[in-house]
Amino acid sequence: xxxxxxxxxxxxxxxxxxxxxxxxxxxxxxxxxxxxxxxxxxxxxxxxxxxxxxxxxxxxxxxxxxxxxxxxxxxxxxxxxxxxxxxxxxxxxxxxxxxxxxxxxxxxxxxxxxxxxxxxxxxxxxxxxxxxxxxxxxxxxxxxxxxxxxxxxxxxxxxxxxxxxxxxxxxxxx
Numbered sequence: 001x002x003x004x005x006x007x008x009x010x011x012x013x014x015x016x017x018x019x020x021x022x023x024x025x026x027x028x029x030x031x032x033x034x035x036x037x038x039x040x041x042x043x044x045x046x047x048x049x050x051x052x053x054x055x056x057x058x059x060x061x062x063x064x065x066x067x068x069x070x071x072x073x074x075x076x077x078x079x080x081x082x083x084x085x086x087x088x089x090x091x092x093x094x095x096x097x098x099x100x101x102x103x104x105x106x107x108x109x110x111x112x113x114x115x116x117x118x119x120x121x122x123x124x125x126x127x128x129x130x131x132x133x134x135x136x137x138x139x140x141x142x143x144x145x146x147x148x149x150x151x152x153x154x155x156x157x158x159x160x161x162x163x164x165x166x167x168x169x170x171x172x173x174x
Contacts, residue, residue: 002071003079005036010063010083017059017084024059028066038070059084140173 009031017024025048032038039047047069051061060081067080102108148166151157157165 003076006067006070006076006080007083009036010067010080011086013059013063014084015087022058025062028059028062032066032070036070039066043069140170144169144173 013024013027013031017027029041029044033041033044047062047065048058050065051058054061063080063084064077067076067078068074070076070080099108144166147169148162151165152159152162
């Protein structure tokens with residue numbers, strides 16, 4: 001019975017947790033601390049701290065830990081983690097199906113054309129944020145960047161091949 005409760009709770013959290021892991025925290029707390037009492041408030045606070053320190057999304061990390069805490073076995077971890085991811089997977093499948101159907105639609109095409117510069121701007125913003133004295137960029141990195149840009153833009157080298165070539169170049173130059 002606890003496995004079904006875990007699945008339903010975390011499916012609901014995944015379905016209504018708009019805004020990512022931090023937005024999910026109040027819903028997670030309500031479900032696991034207040035409604036079911038699987039963990040205490042102090043344990044929940046500890047889980048949030050641990051989930052922030054470990055790699056990966058906080059919602060998934062907390063689901064894995066709370067699933068284990070509630071059942072004392074890995075199956076609980078798996079069920080909670082699977083359930084929190086499942087709604088996003090289903091929504092993406094629906095969106096992908098709609099995209100295939102409407103990809104030739106003028107408005108959808110225009111929307112994606114508008115998103116391209118925004119995506120480039122976000123990536124450039126992240127790159128600028130990382131350009132600081134701790135992350136020194138030398139002339140070798142600039143050469144790799146320019147070569148990758150030219151090969152991708154003007155010679156239409158496939159991006160995956162470009163990533164591999166840039167990695168090999170970095171390995172050889174450094």
